[in-house]
Amino acid sequence: MATITYREALNQALAEEMERDEDVFLMGEEVGLYNGAYKVSKGLLDRFGELRVVDTPITELGFTGLGIGAAMVGLRPVIEYMTHNFAMLAWDQVFNSAAKVHYMSGGQFRCPIVFRGPTGAALQLSAQHSQSLESTYAHFPGLKICMPATPADAKGLLKAAIRDDDPVVFMESELLYALKGEVPDEEDFVIPLGVADVKREGADVSIITHGKMVHVCLQAAQQLEKDGVSAEIVDLRTLRPLDMEAILRTVHKTNRAVYVEDGWPFVGIGAQIVDMIQSEAFDYLDAPIGRVMQADIPMPYAKRLEKMAKPSAEQIIAACNAVLYR
Amino acid sequence: MATITYREALNQALAEEMERDEDVFLMGEEVGLYNGAYKVSKGLLDRFGELRVVDTPITELGFTGLGIGAAMVGLRPVIEYMTHNFAMLAWDQVFNSAAKVHYMSGGQFRCPIVFRGPTGAALQLSAQHSQSLESTYAHFPGLKICMPATPADAKGLLKAAIRDDDPVVFMESELLYALKGEVPDEEDFVIPLGVADVKREGADVSIITHGKMVHVCLQAAQQLEKDGVSAEIVDLRTLRPLDMEAILRTVHKTNRAVYVEDGWPFVGIGAQIVDMIQSEAFDYLDAPIGRVMQADIPMPYAKRLEKMAKPSAEQIIAACNAVLYR
Amino acid sequence: MAKVKAASRDRASSDSGRNAPAARTNGGLDGLSREELHALLFQMLRGRRFEEKTAEAYAIGKIGGFCHLYIGQEAVAVGAFEPLRPDDYVISAYREHVQALVKGIPARNVMAELYGKRDGCSGGKGGSMHLYSAEHNFMGGWGIVGGQIPLATGFGWAIKYRAEDRVVLCFMGEAAVNQGAFHESLNMAALWKLPVIFIVENNRFGMGTAWERVSSLYDISQKAVAYDMPAAVADGMDVLNMRAVVREAVERARSEKTPTLIEARCYRFMGHSMSDPVHGVYRTKEEVEEHKEKDPISRFIDQLRGADLLTEEELKSMDERVRAEVDDAVEFADQSAEPGDEDLYAHVYADEDVNGRLYFDGRR
Amino acid sequence: MAKVKAASRDRASSDSGRNAPAARTNGGLDGLSREELHALLFQMLRGRRFEEKTAEAYAIGKIGGFCHLYIGQEAVAVGAFEPLRPDDYVISAYREHVQALVKGIPARNVMAELYGKRDGCSGGKGGSMHLYSAEHNFMGGWGIVGGQIPLATGFGWAIKYRAEDRVVLCFMGEAAVNQGAFHESLNMAALWKLPVIFIVENNRFGMGTAWERVSSLYDISQKAVAYDMPAAVADGMDVLNMRAVVREAVERARSEKTPTLIEARCYRFMGHSMSDPVHGVYRTKEEVEEHKEKDPISRFIDQLRGADLLTEEELKSMDERVRAEVDDAVEFADQSAEPGDEDLYAHVYADEDVNGRLYFDGRR
Numbered sequence A, B: 001m002a003t004i005t006y007r008e009a010l011n012q013a014l015a016e017e018m019e020r021d022e023d024v025f026l027m028g029e030e031v032g033l034y035n036g037a038y039k040v041s042k043g044l045l046d047r048f049g050e051l052r053v054v055d056t057p058i059t060e061l062g063f064t065g066l067g068i069g070a071a072m073v074g075l076r077p078v079i080e081y082m083t084h085n086f087a088m089l090a091w092d093q094v095f096n097s098a099a100k101v102h103y104m105s106g107g108q109f110r111c112p113i114v115f116r117g118p119t120g121a122a123l124q125l126s127a128q129h130s131q132s133l134e135s136t137y138a139h140f141p142g143l144k145i146c147m148p149a150t151p152a153d154a155k156g157l158l159k160a161a162i163r164d165d166d167p168v169v170f171m172e173s174e175l176l177y178a179l180k181g182e183v184p185d186e187e188d189f190v191i192p193l194g195v196a197d198v199k200r201e202g203a204d205v206s207i208i209t210h211g212k213m214v215h216v217c218l219q220a221a222q223q224l225e226k227d228g229v230s231a232e233i234v235d236l237r238t239l240r241p242l243d244m245e246a247i248l249r250t251v252h253k254t255n256r257a258v259y260v261e262d263g264w265p266f267v268g269i270g271a272q273i274v275d276m277i278q279s280e281a282f283d284y285l286d287a288p289i290g291r292v293m294q295a296d297i298p299m300p301y302a303k304r305l306e307k308m309a310k311p312s313a314e315q316i317i318a319a320c321n322a323v324l325y326r
Numbered sequence C, D: 001m002a003k004v005k006a007a008s009r010d011r012a013s014s015d016s017g018r019n020a021p022a023a024r025t026n027g028g029l030d031g032l033s034r035e036e037l038h039a040l041l042f043q044m045l046r047g048r049r050f051e052e053k054t055a056e057a058y059a060i061g062k063i064g065g066f067c068h069l070y071i072g073q074e075a076v077a078v079g080a081f082e083p084l085r086p087d088d089y090v091i092s093a094y095r096e097h098v099q100a101l102v103k104g105i106p107a108r109n110v111m112a113e114l115y116g117k118r119d120g121c122s123g124g125k126g127g128s129m130h131l132y133s134a135e136h137n138f139m140g141g142w143g144i145v146g147g148q149i150p151l152a153t154g155f156g157w158a159i160k161y162r163a164e165d166r167v168v169l170c171f172m173g174e175a176a177v178n179q180g181a182f183h184e185s186l187n188m189a190a191l192w193k194l195p196v197i198f199i200v201e202n203n204r205f206g207m208g209t210a211w212e213r214v215s216s217l218y219d220i221s222q223k224a225v226a227y228d229m230p231a232a233v234a235d236g237m238d239v240l241n242m243r244a245v246v247r248e249a250v251e252r253a254r255s256e257k258t259p260t261l262i263e264a265r266c267y268r269f270m271g272h273s274m275s276d277p278v279h280g281v282y283r284t285k286e287e288v289e290e291h292k293e294k295d296p297i298s299r300f301i302d303q304l305r306g307a308d309l310l311t312e313e314e315l316k317s318m319d320e321r322v323r324a325e326v327d328d329a330v331e332f333a334d335q336s337a338e339p340g341d342e343d344l345y346a347h348v349y350a351d352e353d354v355n356g357r358l359y360f361d362g363r364r
């Protein structure tokens, strides 16, 4: 297995899918000549040309709608948002067009499109640039949501997302692009949507999470290990479809769960998981399910405040201890 | 007490607040000359003139931002969306400007603005016009959310929302505008944000809800009564701030709860309430908390399908029986 | 500023076209044969009749939701579609019943959709505002004002991507011009040379708001200057002028791949929707009556008669065919089955062959 | 098309102004006294120095996040603000450090904000992209491209609502012109006659994308035609021309309440942000060097010297004052305290005196 960065993994996925299917094209701000704001599309313009790697004006609503229209007539656009924070300008098209056209047309038009880019807080980018928006996307039926945490997942899931016939919101992180990890060399490595991954086996408590928090959870688990607590970490990888079986499996195993997410608490995805566990595994729970998330505030700029606002390993450890009544 | 419609109650609230404070103005599509798409602003243009009742171009993003700017410098705009479905075009301004400017500016600028209009499904308006968007708004710190179900609540809460110094998302319903109800005659009737209202006393099961579903819950409760089940109905009225005490009170009383909402299930407000109850009243629960919501699909046009998709009294009754193990 | 002139030039040409029908008549009515002219009239009559029946059905509760009639604007769609090929794309807003018909969707399936029936062109899921037909390249049917404009550029992009010679007609009401989506889309269309013709149906009002009350510039075609895009103004009450102006734009789009902005000046004879009175605070009865004098259908009939291109018999039989077709459509819609339980969750996702859960309502 | 001419006229005037500085010199440098001219130079020098120090501080990790420098564009802000009164509003995007300084926010508080300190003009919560000062009517500091444009119309609306004679200056980069927010806002400003001056800082690039690669129309001032709004082009590398053009617009805004669109042609000497190289795939080293020849500061210094309006001693002492002020600002920022725990939840809501819960993280 080759060890590459998350960025390279995404780049390979894009290149391979564009190679495999000429209907696939990449469109967004700075994706071409500039090789991508975060260099995910490095070299793709030279390789595939201006029709398939398209630099757009800064018009999120416009080029999102353009992509959806192109998808309705059979192309498979990958729309890059420099960050999902800016996609809010395009949400009308994502929610009112992409998520609904297949249904409104009685199945006559499909919308095979991927909306990708980083989400969540990076470092001191302050309030407008630091939002974890997966919970908002997840609420709308018609969309599928991927949130890979490792290079292998990034590559395998992006390839699956591009091949999927429905609109897929694909969420990355500025803080993950440089992360290195092993990626299978196999010819055509694809990870199907809806399959969670146990990132760490454990017996005492289940930490369920998604996206870049997986890594913070791993740190917490190491510390817990030292304290004699064996934590299992389940990375959902995709939020819709959702691998509920994997969630129930780990809860049945440990009887205690904590959901960890990067975003805001109120009506966050964690609440939904809690709801499903309590309704489907009520009798297996030895304690209320815990949640760890960012502070319920717009992200502040000051380094110290930002650190306080973000979900931390300490908080995860505390939450685990709480459900373990330790 | 006078009996008036929900529409008239909103109209009175607007008129009284505009009378009371000359910084208050109403802006939106068709609010002036046309007297409002749903006639909520009837007569206000004649009474307050063109500077205070403003017909806008169809530019949700633009006039929302205009309102936010006006609020930053001390005016108190009430922005009407013909429906909140269209507000998606303005969400960037609502989430990135209104919800954050007070924080980003270190408290230097306030944003006393109300974003009001109907939300949720009316009758056969199909997918783009039938969305319950409160769960999405509720996720963003910096916003406050009101969702009145009766004429009295509509009047009292709108007056409170206009006087509040933070951005308030105020959500109505096309199906409630003609609803009649008693409204206190008192000089200046205001309902503070964050106070839930028990719409029906009961002992066996708690039905917690908000917005127009209150009325469907009341129908269900009547039927349950006949079946010998006494249901208590708690109307949250505002989602943020949230009257958690009222929720815990009713759960402590009945030990069984069902959350009913008009919107989609995945990452809906109901999941958040379930999460809070299970973590704060775990030992009081005799059964997992139930949830009733609309089908997890874009709203279909066909009358029959729409009826199937909407949350119904039958489903509420079934959910109550389930948590009662009957 | 080259294109400003271009815009003016185009407008001039269509202006003359508009003001001197006689001139055109001598050309044998724009070089259209008697049959072709009758086809245009038939389309307009059918559209009018279809909407009248729609109003009746709505009144007795057979049709629900929002319903926006096209009565008075028939010449815009009928004239604009004449230069099109079946493989050209059309997308519109929610006032699109007649456009769907003219693009070729059978009246039966359009009416069935309004009735919310299974045989509807959207399977009963879209309704009046969301008519679709992949077979006829009719792309909807959109309810968000301006929402269809970026999508149209997407069809144009696909045409360019595949090096085809198809074109896209994108309809919008004049009120949609103020939306940011219009600005973003026209820039991309002009920048990337996409074969999209943006037709603004200026029927003077957005619900109860007159255009001049919401735009600082009255002349919509001049908005094209901001995108260095060719523009033209057409008389939307004159089917032949409509056809001539759109034809020019379609040819330019096919050959040079350039987009065009066309302002079609027309007028809405009915209320904004079925729940809106014909006249009210925003326009007087007199104003409406005055415009009805210029009814595009009677005007075209007079024109044909004046040129000895239409006999009473022909008109009568045409009218009979129209009534027969529309009555049949209503009958069909009435008979068509309601969508079944299995339809509720059909088509939310095109690809449900995935692991894990897609639905979270516990009902499925 | 009246306004196209209007636009051209304005441009002509500013063109001549731009191309014949000598002519202006004979007028005693636009009727500005020696002291006033020195004040402009001082502002530019201080802005330049401030940004150089900012770059240093960023390099050693004292400043974090995104940081966009104004080096090369100083003449735009300094010239544009000269005609303003303290009570006039200014709003901008994220490349606003120098604009905040010129509007009057003390260098200490601006630098402290970049350092994320408590004494920062946004209390350390905003950072480089979100500088605010209610006292100085500096309204931010916005990170969403185009997001500040509708807000500016809101300030203009409030001015109209209160019948004041203040004006609003709204800065944006040229890439923001393509956003729908630009289109929607300019229409409202022109339609309702709001005293807002939209200044497009055309520094040729949006990150790594040249303007002509993303707009079908090169001449930004012509976009005003779509809104029937007066427009002008200014030489953003010439502080006096910048001032002259904005002054005309400010006067028109105060007296006639009309908005104006101004394209300020300038150039960015540094990379887009601190993480972006000065030159790269999108522009050559030569191109950058070439533009540095027209450095607005040295150009203005030469102009003043040429007119015997600046001595070496004056320049030297000015430079010393600048260094002293900026060094003091850095020192101050360094010493200023970090925000405290109690600041984390402060100012999320202005009114927390409500029943029920506002926060749901269980931490508060």
Ligand SMILES: Cc1ncc(C[n+]2csc(CCOP(=O)(O)OP(=O)(O)O)c2C)c(N)n1
Pocket (backbone or CB within 6 Å): B029, B058, B060, B082, B086, B089, C095, C143, C144, C145, C146, C172, C173, C174, C175, C176, C203, C205, C206, C207, C272
């Ligand atoms: C984004 C959005 N805002 C508001 C509405 C409500 N609405 C429906 S139609 C309409 C008027 C549109 O007028 P115009 O574009 O001129 O089209 P016409 O109805 O005249 O054909 C409005 C405001 C909407 N559907 N979408």
Ligand SMILES: Cc1ncc(C[n+]2csc(CCOP(=O)(O)OP(=O)(O)O)c2C)c(N)n1
Pocket (backbone or CB within 6 Å): A029, A058, A060, A082, A086, A089, D095, D143, D144, D145, D146, D172, D173, D174, D175, D176, D201, D203, D205, D206, D207, D268, D272
């Ligand atoms: C809506 C939105 N899209 C994308 C971005 C990312 N971004 C930040 S600055 C920038 C370029 C803007 O260029 P311009 O408007 O010309 O301003 P300049 O940086 O040249 O001063 C982009 C694309 C953003 N901040 N907001």
Ligand SMILES: [Mg+2]
Pocket (backbone or CB within 6 Å): C173, C174, C175, C201, C202, C203, C204, C205, C206, C207
């Ligand atoms: Mg109209």
Ligand SMILES: [Mg+2]
Pocket (backbone or CB within 6 Å): D173, D174, D175, D201, D202, D203, D204, D205, D206, D207
């Ligand atoms: Mg720029």
